[in-house]
Amino acid sequence: MDSQDAPLSHLNDEQRAAVLALHGPVLVVAGAGTGKTRTITHRIAMLIREGVAPSAILAVTFTNKAAREMRERVERLVGRGGVRVGTFHGFCASFLREEFPVIGRSGDFSIYDEGDSLALMKKVVEELKLDPAQTRPVDLRRAVGRWKDRFMTPAEAAQASTFGQHAIEARAYALYDANLVAANACDFDDLMIQALRLLLDHEVVRLRWQKRISHVLVDEFQDTNPIQYALVRTLSAPGGNLCVTGDQDQSIYSWRGADPGNFDNFLNDYPSARIVKLERNYRSSANILGAASRLIAHNKRRIAKTLRTQAPAGEAVRVVVFNDDSEEAAAVADAAQTAIREGAQPDEIAVFYRTNSLSLPVERALLARGVRYRVVGGLEFFARAEVKDLIAWLRWMSNRQDTVSFERIMNTPPRGLGDAAVERLEAIAAERGVSLPVLCADATAFGSLPERTRKAALAFCKLIHQLETELQAGRGVRAFAEELLELTAYSAWWATKASKAGSLDPFGNIGQFLTLAGEYDGTRGGRLADFLAEISLLTDLDRTVDDGPAVNLMTLHTSKGLEFDQVYIVGVDQSILPHVWAELEDRDDEEERRLLHVGMTRARQRLVLCAAQLRSRFGQTTVTGPSALLDELGRDGVERFGDESPRRDPRPFKQRWRDNSGDDNWASDASQCDDGEDHPLAALREGSRVFHQDFGAGEVLTVRGHQMGLERKVVVLFDGNQRRTLILRHSGLTLLDT
DNA sequence: CCCTGCTAATCCACG
DNA sequence: ATTAGCAGGG
Numbered sequence: 185m186d187s188q189d190a191p192l193s194h195l196n197d198e199q200r201a202a203v204l205a206l207h208g209p210v211l212v213v214a215g216a217g218t219g220k221t222r223t224i225t226h227r228i229a230m231l232i233r234e235g236v237a238p239s240a241i242l243a244v245t246f247t248n249k250a251a252r253e254m255r256e257r258v259e260r261l262v263g264r265g266g267v268r269v270g271t272f273h274g275f276c277a278s279f280l281r282e283e284f285p286v287i288g289r290s291g292d293f294s295i296y297d298e299g300d301s302l303a304l305m306k307k308v309v310e311e312l313k314l315d316p317a318q319t320r321p322v323d324l325r326r327a328v329g330r331w332k333d334r335f336m337t338p339a340e341a342a343q344a345s346t347f348g349q350h351a352i353e354a355r356a357y358a359l360y361d362a363n364l365v366a367a368n369a370c371d372f373d374d375l376m377i378q379a380l381r382l383l384l385d386h387e388v389v390r391l392r393w394q395k396r397i398s399h400v401l402v403d404e405f406q407d408t409n410p411i412q413y414a415l416v417r418t419l420s421a422p423g424g425n426l427c428v429t430g431d432q433d434q435s436i437y438s439w440r441g442a443d444p445g446n447f448d449n450f451l452n453d454y455p456s457a458r459i460v461k462l463e464r465n466y467r468s469s470a471n472i473l474g475a476a477s478r479l480i481a482h483n484k485r486r487i488a489k490t491l492r493t494q495a496p497a498g499e500a501v502r503v504v505v506f507n508d509d510s511e512e513a514a515a516v517a518d519a520a521q522t523a524i525r526e527g528a529q530p531d532e533i534a535v536f537y538r539t540n541s542l543s544l545p546v547e548r549a550l551l552a553r554g555v556r557y558r559v560v561g562g563l564e565f566f567a568r569a570e571v572k573d574l575i576a577w578l579r580w581m582s583n584r585q586d587t588v589s590f591e592r593i594m595n596t597p598p599r600g601l602g603d604a605a606v607e608r609l610e611a612i613a614a615e616r617g618v619s620l621p622v623l624c625a626d627a628t629a630f631g632s633l634p635e636r637t638r639k640a641a642l643a644f645c646k647l648i649h650q651l652e653t654e655l656q657a658g659r660g661v662r663a664f665a666e667e668l669l670e671l672t673a674y675s676a677w678w679a680t681k682a683s684k685a686g687s688l689d690p691f692g693n694i695g696q697f698l699t700l701a702g703e704y705d706g707t708r709g710g711r712l713a714d715f716l717a718e719i720s721l722l723t724d725l726d727r728t729v730d731d732g733p734a735v736n737l738m739t740l741h742t743s744k745g746l747e748f749d750q751v752y753i754v755g756v757d758q759s760i761l762p763h764v765w766a767e768l769e770d771r772d773d774e775e776e777r778r779l780l781h782v783g784m785t786r787a788r789q790r791l792v793l794c795a796a797q798l799r800s801r802f803g804q805t806t807v808t809g810p811s812a813l814l815d816e817l818g819r820d821g822v823e824r825f826g827d828e829s830p831r832r833d834p835r836p837f838k839q840r841w842r843d844n845s846g847d848d849n850w851a852s853d854a855s856q857c858d859d860g861e862d863h864p865l866a867a868l869r870e871g872s873r874v875f876h877q878d879f880g881a882g883e884v885l886t887v888r889g890h891q892m893g894l895e896r897k898v899v900v901l902f903d904g905n906q907r908r909t910l911i912l913r914h915s916g917l918t919l920l921d922t
Numbered sequence: 923c924c925c926t927g928c929t930a931a932t933c934c935a936c937g
Numbered sequence: 938a939t940t941a942g943c944a945g946g947g
Contacts, residue, residue: 247937273937297937372937440936539934541938561936602923636923684925723937741935765934779935800938801933 192226199223202460203230207399209454210427211447215491216476216785217467217747220429224401225254227427229261231399238266240398242419245271246407248726250745268397272412273721276375281717283382283389292713294369294579294586295720299567301325301371303588308359312352319352327353328360332373333441335380335411366619368585376411383418394422404745405430405450409441413449424454432487433480436741436779465491467747469498471821472791476784478818483774497821501791505810505826508798509545509755516752516794517549520735523750530556530733532749536740536783538763541801542755543737550735558731560738561724568693570678575716577668580621581655582712590621597677600640608633609641624648647671660705661715662698669694740783751787754794756780757808780813793817795826873920881920 192200199219202212203226214220224243232238245251251269259265268275281291296304305321305328327350331341338358345354364370370378383390400420402408405428408416420426428450435444443449451457465473473493480486506512520533535546543559550557565571573596576589583589595601601609606620612632613623623629625648630641654667669675675691682690704715724742736748740761755761762776784791795810872884 271937375937437936439934541933544938598924600923604923721937739935760934763934 192230195219195223195226196464198460198462198464199226202462203227205427205458205460206231206234207423207425209424209450209457211450211454211457211459212427212429212462213431213459213487213489214429214462215431215465215489216434216782217465217473218462218491219464219466220403220462221250221254221257223462224403224427224429225257225261228254228258228267228401232258232262232264232267236399238262238264239268240396241267241401242275242397242399242416243267243269243401244275244403244412244416245269246404246745247271247723248274248721249723250403271721271723272408272415273372273375276379276415277717277721279379279393280370280375280382281713283386284378286382286386286389289365290368290583290585292368292583294367294583294589295375295717296364296369296371296588297566297720298372299572300369300588303592304363304367304369305356305360307588308356308363311359312355314352314356319349319356324353324356324360328357329373329441331357332377333409333411335377335414363587366585367587368583369588376409376415380411380415380418383415390418393419398423399425400427402426402428403430404434405446406432406435406444407437407442408446410443410446411441413443413446417453426454431489433483433489433778434744434782436744436775436782438775461489463489463491465493465495467788468493468785468791469495469789471497471499471501472784472787472789474821475501475791475817476781478820479777479784479813479816480781482816483777485774498789500821500823501793501817503793503810503814503817503822503824504795505824506794506796508805509542509796509800510549512754512794512796513545513549516546516754516792517553517555519752519792520550520750521553521555524555524735528749530735534736534738534743534746534748534751534786536738536743536751536753536786537755538740538761538779539755540739542760546737546754556732556734557737558728558734560728560736561742565693565696565727566719566722570682571693571697573674574665574669574694574697575719577672577674578661578665578712579716581651581664581668582716584621584625585619587619587621594620594624594644597672597674599644600636601644605633605637605640608637655712658710660701660710661712662701662705664712665698665701740779743786744782747786747788749788750790750792751783752792752794753780753783755799756793756795756811756814757799758811759808760799761811761813777813777816875920 192203195203196219199222202210202223206227212220212223214223228241228243231241243251243254245254248271251271251274255265255267255269258267258269270278277295280293284291284293294300302321302325305325306316309316309319309321309324331338336344338354338361341357342351342354345351364374383393397419400416402412402416407430416426416428428446430447432444432447435442438444451459468476470493473491473495477491504512504515506515516535520530520535523533524530535543537543537546540561547557547559566575573593576592576596580586580589580593591606594606609623610620612629613620616623616629618626624641624645627642627645630638630645633641650671651668654671655664657664675694678694679690700719701715704710704718708714708718724738725746740753761780762773766773766776784793793814795808795814797807797809798805799808800806873881874884875881
């Protein structure tokens, strides 16, 4: 693909302009499929040819996979490596590994994923003596996240929130942050925040990196948040050699703080910036591009941009409305199977969906037909209990301050150090002013404990020192992990535990993890801390194992940046795309439209959009019907199949949700909606007296499920002490006056 | 102290 | 439909 010697050949005029704008600020507006990666790659190659040291170039990509590809392509072009290519998180992690000592923190810090972060927040809730039911750790973490996105310190958050719930959240933020520092850990947000703070507050650090890096390139600029933008702006400040590339029509991460307004900010911050627009699409057939363009044209807040192509019309874009999701899944699986039989590469076929849960019916259908597939992301390998345990062990061995990991492994496998023992040990630790992990490594500290606990603690202490010796031996991550599994007796414990649960391959995941560690030892030096950092920062895409040709299943979000010959998008239903939450949270649905647009523009030759009238969700069947977005595709080169009269609720979504609590639907039982409050059982509450034909009179104990939900359940204590759980709709209960 | 079985709560996208 | 949290028995 890339020419060996002429960096400018195979580029069109627009692309060439972007490549040749070597220095100073550059904004490349690159629509889907316009050869953005090729342009960036050539630009890097050009910089190197012009004498810029590879290590002085920093290119930030969205996934490690994209980074790898870019690195390889640059190497092929210029015959040398050394360019810094990686994700924001990856760059910040290596930056902090080097620079944390400047503020007295160890470079061997732990990186907490969402689960770890939540575990820490649970601890904070306990410490603050809050009721976890009323103040949920997830909500607190979300609130903290909002402050972090705005680069606010706990002190600033406290200042801005002096009343009520916000004040509680601010206190939680302060405690959460203090705990992170004490554990020498960073959550994902912290990686960027800490890096930026170091750059802004410490001139030595800033000058060091500004000297080191002369040119910065950012891919997918529309999905960067203000902190990330500040980071690259600071790094590139002396020369102003900042080149950003992106497409506002592909901005789909506002929910995690990305600010598409970055484009305007960039133009304000760099008035002299050169702007290059790439509008020639080389990926999709004319029909696909046409439908995608008509869809996105419905967004009001966008800079008009016209993608052109010289490709032939190709086959028509198909919109198919099925009766239900299993029909939909069967049709997609059939299509995939047929295509493969006719010679298509399985890898070139993809199925996209809005939410991970939608993959299940498709998976079942593919499985039934024997079509190989891989689910990108979704149920995560690294979220498996045994993998998390092992990682927690390794992490704590690498960072002894890591309390979250320590609390996970302290009694895993069980060694007689349960809740009661932990409380006693914590008391001693507090008394001596040391942390729990430090205390446990000190055999002299257990004198006052009850005999049984003392013995358990001593044995644990001995184990820790044994493991330490093993780690010192430095025989690589894999060898150490294997030794750890034996010494801690984890293998034996897990084997019995898993066999009781009926697992066929209890060591499957552990084996896979060891293989991963072995590969790492072989290629990248076998340092435990680096290995841990690397695996913490893998994206869904990077995590997916490539074991042979297979059809690709993934969310629309994950599909960004990829392309396939054939794309099937399932679940283009109302309330799924746009998703209910988008409307409930009062977010505009322009982002949902962009999301569909991203998915559509991944397709080269074939694009099929599927919807269903009925879809089972939460284990129940609800009416959804085709999304209104499907009406916006126009007619040119679009063929429609299935129900011509979609069952679509005419009411605005918010009202529909409020009235039906989202669980019910208007079409399956219209009377329920219309007579709402007049329903004979609408007044039923806890404590109501009811009558049942078989069980007689009784009192309602609990009511579960939504107000008008199909599956609303009631628990009734009938006179005579008989307790029954009934499905309200089918119970035949009548309400008695009291 | 550990395990089992049950109830109750959650369910959007991601590094 | 899946899972986290909890009460109660071994």
